[in-house]
Amino acid sequence: MKRSVLVVFMLVALLFSLSAAGNKEAVAPAAPAKSVLGLNATGFPIVTQPVSLTVFGARDQNQAEWKNVRMLQEYEKRSNVQMVYQEVPSQGYDEKKSLLFASNDLPDVFVRAQLSKVEIAKYGMESGQLIPLNDLLAKYAPNFMAIMAKYPTIKASITSADGNIYALPELDLSNTGRMGFKQWINKEWLAKLQLKAPTTTDELVTVLRAFRDNDPNGNGLKDEIPLGIREASSIYVLGGAFGLQNQMKDTINIVDGKIHFWLKDDKFKSYLQFLNQLYEEKLLWKDYYKRDLPSWRSNLSNALFGAFYMPYSDVFLKVENQFTGYTPIVGPYGDQLWSDANSGVLAVGAFAISNICKNPEVAMRWVDYFYSEEGSLFFRYGIEGETYKLNEQGNPVFMDSILKDPKGFMTALGQINLVPGGGFPQVITNDTDGVVASALTKEVSAMMVPYLPEKVYLQPSFTQEESEQYVAIVQDMYKYRDEAVTKFILGEWDFNKWDEYRATLDKIGLPKLEKLYQQAFDRL
Numbered sequence: 001m002k003r004s005v006l007v008v009f010m011l012v013a014l015l016f017s018l019s020a021a022g023n024k025e026a027v028a029p030a031a032p033a034k035s036v037l038g039l040n041a042t043g044f045p046i047v048t049q050p051v052s053l054t055v056f057g058a059r060d061q062n063q064a065e066w067k068n069v070r071m072l073q074e075y076e077k078r079s080n081v082q083m084v085y086q087e088v089p090s091q092g093y094d095e096k097k098s099l100l101f102a103s104n105d106l107p108d109v110f111v112r113a114q115l116s117k118v119e120i121a122k123y124g125m126e127s128g129q130l131i132p133l134n135d136l137l138a139k140y141a142p143n144f145m146a147i148m149a150k151y152p153t154i155k156a157s158i159t160s161a162d163g164n165i166y167a168l169p170e171l172d173l174s175n176t177g178r179m180g181f182k183q184w185i186n187k188e189w190l191a192k193l194q195l196k197a198p199t200t201t202d203e204l205v206t207v208l209r210a211f212r213d214n215d216p217n218g219n220g221l222k223d224e225i226p227l228g229i230r231e232a233s234s235i236y237v238l239g240g241a242f243g244l245q246n247q248m249k250d251t252i253n254i255v256d257g258k259i260h261f262w263l264k265d266d267k268f269k270s271y272l273q274f275l276n277q278l279y280e281e282k283l284l285w286k287d288y289y290k291r292d293l294p295s296w297r298s299n300l301s302n303a304l305f306g307a308f309y310m311p312y313s314d315v316f317l318k319v320e321n322q323f324t325g326y327t328p329i330v331g332p333y334g335d336q337l338w339s340d341a342n343s344g345v346l347a348v349g350a351f352a353i354s355n356i357c358k359n360p361e362v363a364m365r366w367v368d369y370f371y372s373e374e375g376s377l378f379f380r381y382g383i384e385g386e387t388y389k390l391n392e393q394g395n396p397v398f399m400d401s402i403l404k405d406p407k408g409f410m411t412a413l414g415q416i417n418l419v420p421g422g423g424f425p426q427v428i429t430n431d432t433d434g435v436v437a438s439a440l441t442k443e444v445s446a447m448m449v450p451y452l453p454e455k456v457y458l459q460p461s462f463t464q465e466e467s468e469q470y471v472a473i474v475q476d477m478y479k480y481r482d483e484a485v486t487k488f489i490l491g492e493w494d495f496n497k498w499d500e501y502r503a504t505l506d507k508i509g510l511p512k513l514e515k516l517y518q519q520a521f522d523r524l
Contacts (some may be wrong), residue, residue, distance in 0.1 A: 005514055006310060007212045009063030010063075010162070012443055015302075028089070029127050030415040032377075038391040039361055039365070040360060042172045044078045044079060044080075045078065045080035045365060046079040046080060046081055046362060046365045046473070047079075047080050047081065047294060047362055048189065048200065048477075049080070049085060050080050050082055050111035051080065051081050051082065051083070051110040051362050052081075052082045052084055052463055053081060053083055053084070053085075053107075053109055053357070053359065053362070053363060053366070054083075054084045054086060054107040054108045054109070054506075055083045055084065055085050055086060055087070055099065055107055055108070055109055055110075055111050056086045056089070056097075056107040056109075056110050056111075056113070057085075057086075057088070057104075057111040057112035057113055057114075058088060058089075058090045058093040058097075058112050058113070058114050058417070058421075058423070059087040059088065059112075060090055060420045061087055061089070061090065061091075061417055061420075061421075062410040062411050062413070062414040062421065062433060063414035063420055063421070064414055065085075065087070065485070066083075066085040066087050066418070066465070067085050068415070068416060069414075069416065069418065070382060070383075070387065070416045070417070071378065071382055071383075071416055071417040071418075072239055072309075072417075072418075074382075074383060075369075075378075077188075077196070077450060079228065079366060081362060082368050086107055087112075088199065090421065093114065094114070095115070097113075097119075098132055100147070101123055101127070101129060104129065106129060106250055106354040106355070106474055107354060107362045108353070108354060108356065108358075108359070109351065109352065109353050109354065109357060109366075109367075110130075110167075110351060110352040110353075111231045111350070111351055111367075111424070111425065111442045112350060112418060112421075112423045112424050112425075113167065113349050113350060113351060113423075114234050114347070114349065114350075114423055115167050115348070115349025115350075115352060116348070116349060116457070117349070117461055117462075118467060119162065119349065119353075120166050120167050120348070120349050120461075120463065121160055121461065121462070121463075121467070122158060122205070122464075123166075124160060124164065124166030124167070124352075125160055125161065125162050125164070125166070126464070127338050128355055129354060129355055130166045130167065130214065130352045130354060130355070131166070131353050131355050131357070132164035132166060132352065132353070133164075133165045133166060133168065133352075133361065133364070133500055134164055136360055136361065136364040137165065137362075137364065137404055140361050140364040140365045140368065141364050141365075141367075141368040141371070142368070142372040143202055143368045143372040143375070143427075144168065144368055144371045147171065147173070147371055151173070151344055152360065153344070153455050153456060153457050153458075154171065154343065154344055154345060155460075156168070156457060156460070156524045157169070157343050157345045157348065157458035157459075157460075158320065158345065158348055158458075159459065159461060159524065160461045161275055161461045161462060161463045161466075161520070161523060163365050163501045163523075166352060167348065167349040167350070167351060167352040168350060168351040168352070168367060168425050169345045169346065169347055169348050169349070169350050169425070170345075170346040170350045170422060170423055170424055170425060170426055170428075171344050171345060171346065171426070171427040171428065171448065172342070172344060172346050172348040172370070172433070173344050173427060173428065173429055173431075174428050174432070174433035174437070174445075175430055175431045175442065175445040175446050175449050176311075176312070176433050176436075176437040176441055176442055176445040177342060177344070177346070177433060178341060178342055178344070178430055178445070178449060178452060178456075179311075179338060179340055179341050179342060179445065179448060179449075179452060180218050180341075180342060181234065181237050181309035181310060181311055181340045182309065182310065182311060182312075182325060182441065182444045182445055182448060183237075183308075183309055183326060183328070183444075183448070184307065184308055184309070184310060184313075184323045184324070184325060184444070185197055185207075185306065185307045185323065185324060185326055186211075186216070186303065186305065186307070186322055186323055187322065187323060187427060188216070188308050188322050189211055189216035189217070189224075189306055190207075192216050193210050193211075193269050194217055195207055195210060197324075197326035197327075198326070198329055199329055199330060200329055200330045200331075201241055201274060201329055201330070201331050201332060203329070204307075204329055205277070205278070205281075205506050207226075207279070207306070207307075207346050208278070208283040208306060209226070209283065210225035210229055211226040211249045211306035211307075211441040212224060212226050212281075212282060213285070214282060216306070217303070217304070221307070223304055224304060224306060225285050225299055225304050225305050225306065226282075226283040226284070226305075226306045226307065227278060227283055227284050227285065227305075227306065227307050228285045228288075228296065228299060228300065228304075228305035228307070228308035229284060229288045229308070229309065230288065230289065230293070230296050230305075230308070230309070230310075231245065231288060231289070231293070231296075232291065232482060232485075232486055233482075234288075234309060235275065235288070235485065236251070236339075236340075237290075237309045237339075237340050237415065237490065238271070238329075239267070239268075239271055240328060240331075240335065240336075240337035240338050240339030240340075240451070241328065241329050241330065241331030241335055241336070241337070242267045242268070242270060242271040242331045242332070242335060242341060243267050243273075243331065243333055243335040243337070244262050244265075244267060244271060245337070245341075245453055246340055246341065247453070247456065247457050248457050248458060248459045248488060248517070249458065249459060249462070250398050250459070251263050251268075251481075252454075252517070253288060253457075254457065254521075255519075258518070259319060259514055259518045259521055261482060261510055261514050261519040263505055263510065264501075264502040264505055264506075264510070265268070267333065267497055269495065270332065271302045271420045272485065272488045272489060272495075273495060274332075275489045276489050276490075276491055276495075279489050279490060279491065280491060284500060285299070285305075288491075289490070297315065299462040300315065300319070301318060301319065302317050303319040303322050304324075308386045309340075309489075312436055312441050313440055314436060314441075316437065316454070317438070318439065320440055321322075323440075324440075324444070325440075325444030325445075325448065326447075326449055327447055327448065327451065328373075328448060328451040335453055335455065337451055337452075338448050338452055338454070339453070341440045341452045341454045341456045343458040344456075345458050346422060346423075346428075347422065347423045348458065350423055350424060350426075350521060351425035351427040352369050367425050370424070370425055370426040371425075371426065372427075372429070373429060373431065375426070375427075376426060376427050376428060376429055376432045377396060377432055378432065378436050379417055379418075379419075379424070380396075380399065380417060380428070380432045380436070381416060381417075381432065382416045384396075384465070386399075387399060387402060387416050388402075395431070395434060396431070396432070396433075396434065397415075402416065409471055413435070417470075419435055430442075457521075459517075460517065460520035460524060461520060462516065462520050465518075465520065466520060469512070469516055470513065470516055471515045472509075473508065473509040473510075473512060473516075474513065476508050476509075477505065477508045477509065477510060477513065478503070480504060481505070482509060484501050485505075486511070488501075
């Protein structure tokens, strides 16, 4: 009997070693042993006896060594869970992460793991090195389960093709996080020219012409830039006024459950003609397509833009008081929508548990705290009275010792928490987004929230076969799309080439790409 057990054990070990060597048909190991260390169902400590977990993740350059981070030290005391950190500098992290999985020398958990959807599928569905979290979430993660119940698109965004969840995300459910770019306009220029913020595309053109022609900055030079779009990839930001959404972070509308790429639509053609008009009339920054970010930042810091789009005001704080926000404009078809919307998922693979972890229940309880309001405040601001205080409005504000640290704010923050660089498994709320978002950014965001799509989806999870087909199409398609869009806007292509452009997209594989997305979306 003992000999039989030994033979079985050796066969399982052999199969597992083959899996680690890269066999895609890997056999998942047996379920981890049950914890017997006094796990508490709620509250602190998480366990009555200390539990140690090894942790692997990417350390941002502004972060202290994780063992010295104030928040993590305090959390170890509260939770009784001792973390043995194996963090790796962000530079070179991807290579070391790949080697770790290839060697099968796994930690108990991955934190700030930077796992892509492709990696989650590979190491979760295929090799079994990351365990499914579904049952653990249901039993030990009431905070995260409550978020998924309130925001069902989050579950859709993190569920793999086999129906399992293998990694937990970083979430931003604040108003500021629900959209990427916010729209800003120079209120001093409006006041000087006795204009109001535009409410339609026609009014936008009128306002931009006034900015161009009437020297609103009063320096006697024609140095005003009416509309300061930053780069070619940002050119789609006003598409919502033409009924063009940005679902799944792509040029996609979802109508009645149907995926539709709108790159060939007449509404998109109309939008490009509108942008071409702005460019021809010198209303759009002439160098937007060159990705000359230093020049763009210089123009912004000198308040030379009449209107522009940015997520936060942290890059123009010195001139922030010259700008304000305004509600999304109504387009020629009656659409009033801000399409640069987010699903709430900032990093899809921020946290995962490996198949060697003997206490996955403890790991799940450890991470779930950061998806609560209390845990969000603790992670992002630290300890009241030591690292932050509440102002008259009841909002958390860092102590001056942090805000005015001679090493710089982000370096000082990295001694308290892992906020610098993002990617930690947490939830950001309207009460805790102020680490980055200024009061004005929060105000601008709030006025735009009513114009966001009702639901916003992240890209669905593909199977391995679908992923291979996806990659084969998008590399050529995106390259051609970006080239064509720029040429239409700059006037290098006349719009009589529109049919040729549409035919080329079909030839590259746009209909097939749409079908791949639909298949993946239908599984949800």
